[in-house]
Amino acid sequence: MSVPAFKNSRSRVRRRRSHQALKKTDSSNCLKCDSPILPHRACTSCGYYKNRQVVGGMESVEKAIDKKTKKSREVKSVKEGEGGAKLKKEKKSK
Ligand SMILES: [Zn+2]
Numbered sequence: 001m002s003v004p005a006f007k008n009s010r011s012r013v014r015r016r017r018s019h020q021a022l023k024k025t026d027s028s029n030c031l032k033c034d035s036p037i038l039p040h041r042a043c044t045s046c047g048y049y050k051n052r053q054v055v056g057g058m059e060s061v062e063k064a065i066d067k068k069t070k071k072s073r074e075v076k077s078v079k080e081g082e083g084g085a086k087l088k089k090e091k092k093s094k
Contacts, residue, residue: 027036028073031051042049047056 004085020032026039028039029035030037030046030048032048033043033046037043037045042055049055
């Protein structure tokens with residue numbers, strides 16, 4: 001293993017570390033619920049972005065889940081029906 005040729009001086013180390021400080025992030029308050037939010041992101045407490053609900057709300061979540069389950073059921077039933085028919089047809093043709 002190679003060894004560094006010279007010890008880093010205090011000043012050199014401190015100069016390097018002068019760029020490592022954390023900067024304070026810009027934050028504003030939500031227009032709806034007034035909780036602190038990060039810029040260009042939806043509010044984590046109410047799910048609003050630019051006065052419009054984009055995330056959350058238990059009703060919307062439940063609706064989405066209902067839609068998904070309904071769709072998956074329909075797709076499954078259709079696939080099973082068609083798939084079975086296709087397989088039978090293929091077997092007959094061979
Ligand atoms: Zn909010």
